Amino acid sequence: MGLITWRSTLYGTEISRDLISTITDAVLEEVSEWRNRPLDKIYPIVFIDGFVSKCRLDGAVNNRTVYVIYGINLEGKKDVLGLYLGEHEGSKFWLQVLTELKNRGLEDVFILCADGLKGLSEAVESAFPKALFQTCIVHMCVCY
Template sequence: TDAVLDEVAEWQNRPLEPLYPLVFFDAIRVKVRDEGTVRNKAIYVALGVRPDGTKEILGLWIEQTEGAKFWLRVM
């Protein structure tokens, strides 16, 4: 993963479009190996739809739990 850290940082700091007519917020629970054990974690995603209909991932986050309080921090 160290080989892509620069690309990840570039993606995280890219400028976003000024307008997304639709934005979807969702989360999925997945099993993740963490420090030698398998744990359930929530993968949050914000998906924006541009005026021309193309979709763009606006952000991804991994948290221990799923809930509205996380989205409040994102907003």
């Protein structure tokens, strides 16, 4: 059986699957700690969005949505609050994510900026009833 490698044409480097697995295993604990860390109580502005990426799961390559949440803290600095993987973007999954953020200590959001996904504003209102829901200006534009 031949050695399967990943080759970067940009850098001219080859990396074996074993090395990738070793690196991944070495950082998994730190990733878990980061993902479950306590959050600030207040993020005045929070941005949420999802994008589709190809992922290898159970030996097959499938499209999955990567949910991205970042906030601006009281000092004005950006903070990635979480990254989540789901089958497809939906307001029910977003509600689960927002609830997890609350469970990690986030108590209040002043403005939550997102796309116009159906049911999302209701999910935000359920998790953070005082938050103003703002449709992202990029998502408001219609380009022809």
